[in-house]
Amino acid sequence: MEATSEARAEATAHAPVAIRAENLTKEFKLAHHAYASLKGLFLSFLPKRVEHLVALRQVSFTIHRGETVGIIGQNGSGKSTLLGIIARVYRPTSGIIEINGRVAPLLELGAGFHPDLTGLENIYFNGVILGLTRKQVAERIDAIVQFAELEGYIDAPIRTYSSGMLMRLGFAVAAHVDADILLVDEVLAVGDARFQQKCYDKIRQFQREGRTILFVSHDMEAIQHVAQRVLWLDKGILRADGDARTVVQQYLESVQAVP
Ligand SMILES: Nc1ncnc2c1ncn2[C@@H]1O[C@H](COP(=O)(O)OP(=O)(O)OP(=O)(O)O)[C@@H](O)[C@H]1O
Ligand SMILES: [Mg+2]
Numbered sequence: 001m002e003a004t005s006e007a008r009a010e011a012t013a014h015a016p017v018a019i020r021a022e023n024l025t026k027e028f029k030l031a032h033h034a035y036a037s038l039k040g041l042f043l044s045f046l047p048k049r050v051e052h053l054v055a056l057r058q059v060s061f062t063i064h065r066g067e068t069v070g071i072i073g074q075n076g077s078g079k080s081t082l083l084g085i086i087a088r089v090y091r092p093t094s095g096i097i098e099i100n101g102r103v104a105p106l107l108e109l110g111a112g113f114h115p116d117l118t119g120l121e122n123i124y125f126n127g128v129i130l131g132l133t134r135k136q137v138a139e140r141i142d143a144i145v146q147f148a149e150l151e152g153y154i155d156a157p158i159r160t161y162s163s164g165m166l167m168r169l170g171f172a173v174a175a176h177v178d179a180d181i182l183l184v185d186e187v188l189a190v191g192d193a194r195f196q197q198k199c200y201d202k203i204r205q206f207q208r209e210g211r212t213i214l215f216v217s218h219d220m221e222a223i224q225h226v227a228q229r230v231l232w233l234d235k236g237i238l239r240a241d242g243d244a245r246t247v248v249q250q251y252l253e254s255v256q257a258v259p
Contacts, residue, residue, distance in 0.1 A: 015064040017100060018181055018212040019086060024095035026056040026081050026236075055081040057236040058095070065101070065180070068203075068213040070227030070244055072220070072251055077233040079216045083107060083183045086214065101180025101212070102131050104173075106187055109166045115159035119150055119169055122158055130177040140176045147202075148172035149195070163190040175202050181212045189219065200226065220248050 030051040056078045063069055071079045084090040085097055087105035105111070112129065113122045123144055127137035145154050148168040158166065167187045174182060188199050203226060206213060217223050223230060223244060230247040232240040234254075240247045 015066050015210075017062055017098065018065045018067070019063040019100075019214075020061075020096070020098040021082075022060050022096040022098075024056055024059040024082075024085065024097055025054065025093050026078070026085060026090060027093040028053045028055055054236050056085075056092075056233075059233075059236075059238045060095075061231060061238065061241055063212060063214070065212055066207075066210040067229060068207055068215060068227045070223040070230040070248075071214060071216045071233065072218075072223060072230055072248065073233035073239075074255075076235075078236040079233055080107065080185055081236075082233070083185050083214060083216060086181070087183055099181070102178070103181045103183060104130055104175075104177050104179030105183040105185075106170050106174045107183065107185045109163055109170065109187055109190065110158065111170075113158055113166070113170070116157050118157055119148075119154040119161070120145075122169065123173055126173045127177060130173070130179065132177055144172045144176050147175065147198075164192060164195070167191050168195060171199055171202075175206075179211070181214070182206060183214045185216045186218065188222075189217070220252065224248055 030053055031049075059078075059082070071082065073079055081090065083105065084107065085092055086099060087103055087107060089105075089107070112126055114125060117125060120141070123141060124134065124137050127140070127144075128134060132140075145151055148165075148171070150165060150168060153161065153165065158169065161169070167190050170187065171191075182203075184203075188196050191199065203213060203215075213226070215223065215226050227244045229242065230240075230244045231238060232247050232251050240250055
């Protein structure tokens with residue numbers, strides 16, 4: 001029998017901490033360079049105007065091992081920045097991020113892949129980056145290629161891949177590296193219906209195995225289907241953190257309230 005979301009939340013509340021953020025703030029500095037002209041060359045000796053963009057502002061939460069947490073919010077609200085910090089692509093400007101376990105990030109399409117390497121070479125490259133030995137990658141290569149259903153294309157450079165094919169490769173690698181924490185940023189949307197279903201089945205398997213999943217999406221159906229708990233980011237601020245259905249409802253109401 002499927003556990004209810006309350007029962008699951010109760011069970012995971014006592015599990016060890018997987019990710020903890022305390023007053024997490026990320027500021028990007030955007031330097032406005034002068035123009036590519038003679039005048040620009042002169043201007044480049046003058047102090048540059050630097051714009052500060054706060055992508056995350058004092059964000060705090062705790063995620064326990066085995067939880068699946070959805071992250072929602074409008075474009076530019078800081079969702080990818082948060083996953084980027086957890087994947088250690090970015091360093092926080094201030095605050096604390098604690099991560100317990102190995103992270104498999106599935107961020108933008110093709111992130112971490114080299115366009116001129118073949119699918120197969122990229123599997124090795126990525127598998128090793130994600131913490132496997134070459135021997136471990138070799139043992140899993142068939143399973144990864146089969147899962148991705150890219151048998152006919154695996155020796156082609158991935159710059160020739162379609163977005164769906166890149167997603168298949170990325171998901172297949174992330175799903176086979178024994179990660180404790182899986183980060184999924186929106187990418188599933190480019191898969192066809194059948195492959196998406198296959199990814200959701202794999203995510204269910206991860207949930208049964210007690211792994212931790214962070215899932216960013218603009219698809220509110222998918223979010224509620226996958227996650228018991230949702231974080232809502234609004235211009236870098238954590239607006240809500242709670243039961244998936246409730247937070248999605250609050251978010252949709254706020255979107256509809258905008259004239
Ligand atoms: N590498 C970067 N350098 C400078 N600014 C950045 C960088 N990455 C993100 N930002 C800025 O940080 C803010 C948050 O961006 P982020 O990509 O985290 O949003 P998001 O919630 O993932 O949006 P979307 O729904 O469009 O994917 C945006 O204003 C964006 O311009
Ligand atoms: Mg994003």
